[in-house]
Amino acid sequence: AQSVTQPDIHITVSEGASLELRCNYSYGATPYLFWYVQSPGQGLQLLLKYFSGDTLVQGIKGFEAEFKRSQSSFNLRKPSVHWSDAAEYFCAVGARGGGNKLTFGTGTQLKVEL
Amino acid sequence: GAGVSQSPRYKVAKRGQDVALRCDPISGHVSLFWYQQALGQGPEFLTYFQNEAQLDKSGLPSDRFFAERPEGSVSTLKIQRTQQEDSAVYLCASSLGQSSYNSPLHFGNGTRLTVT
Numbered sequence: 636a637q638s639v640t641q642p643d644i645h646i647t648v649s650e651g652a653s654l655e656l657r658c659n660y661s662y663g664a665t666p667y668l669f670w671y672v673q674s675p676g677q678g679l680q681l682l683l684k685y686f687s688g689d690t691l692v693q694g695i696k697g698f699e700a701e702f703k704r705s706q707s708s709f710n711l712r713k714p715s716v717h718w719s720d721a722a723e724y725f726c727a728v729g730a731r732g733g734g735n736k737l738t739f740g741t742g743t744q745l746k747v748e749l
Numbered sequence: 750g751a752g753v754s755q756s757p758r759y760k761v762a763k764r765g766q767d768v769a770l771r772c773d774p775i776s777g778h779v780s781l782f783w784y785q786q787a788l789g790q791g792p793e794f795l796t797y798f799q800n801e802a803q804l805d806k807s808g809l810p811s812d813r814f815f816a817e818r819p820e821g822s823v824s825t826l827k828i829q830r831t832q833q834e835d836s837a838v839y840l841c842a843s844s845l846g847q848s849s850y851n852s853p854l855h856f857g858n859g860t861r862l863t864v865t
Contacts, residue, residue: 639791667850676858677858678752678753678840678855678856678857678858678859679792679840679842679854679856680856681853681854684850686850725791725792727791729849729850735780735782735797735805735847735848735849735850736782736794736797736805736807736808736849737792737794737849737854738794739784739791739792739793740791741789741790741791742790742791
């Protein structure tokens with residue numbers, strides 16, 4: 636079965652600074668990979684996804700993520716963080732041919748200091 | 750509304766009570782999912798419907814949990830004889846296509862269940 640590890644529970648960055656949120660997955664083949672964001676009082680929103688092809692994927696709100704097979708990682712990055720980016724971020728993996736369910740990590744809470 | 754709607758927003762139940770949580774997906778969405786999110790955790794898959802057919806219920810934690818989507822639109826998650834460990838936020842999500850991988854998932858705001 637697949638699993639996802641987000642090693643950082645909390646991260647604090649200053650507004651305007653760069654951001655990298657870590658995600659490692661465990662799966663026997665190349666999985667489907669996703670990043671979701673959950674703002675207070677809001678539903679989970681898809682930021683970006685990786686299925687195949689170019690390992691650097693662009694998403695909404697200026698986010699990008701890079702799939703690194705050798706490291707089993709799918710880290711999320713943003714060059715310059717805005718105060719409105721403060722939220723909880725979840726990495727998720729889906730098994731190819733394994734149905735529709737996603738396996739989520741435990742999330743990283745991002746705080747942005749002004 | 751344009752999004753996935755869940756009701757009630759909050760539910761407090763005494764241990765042993767039955768509860769029913771409702772999900773109104775986006776109109777026309779084929780796929781519907783239920784996830785359970787415990788405090789400080791990521792969402793965990795419970796069950797998946799394609800139209801009215803429940804194709805995967807492997808995530809339901811016990812036979813006290815039951816979900817239905819009789820007409821392929823609104824879905825209800827029922828929990829019988831609630832226990833304290835059932836306290837969590839229950840999330841509903843829908844997608845237009847048959848695959849949540851190719852067709853983006855739209856999540857509702859969830860129902861926060863507290864069992865006392």
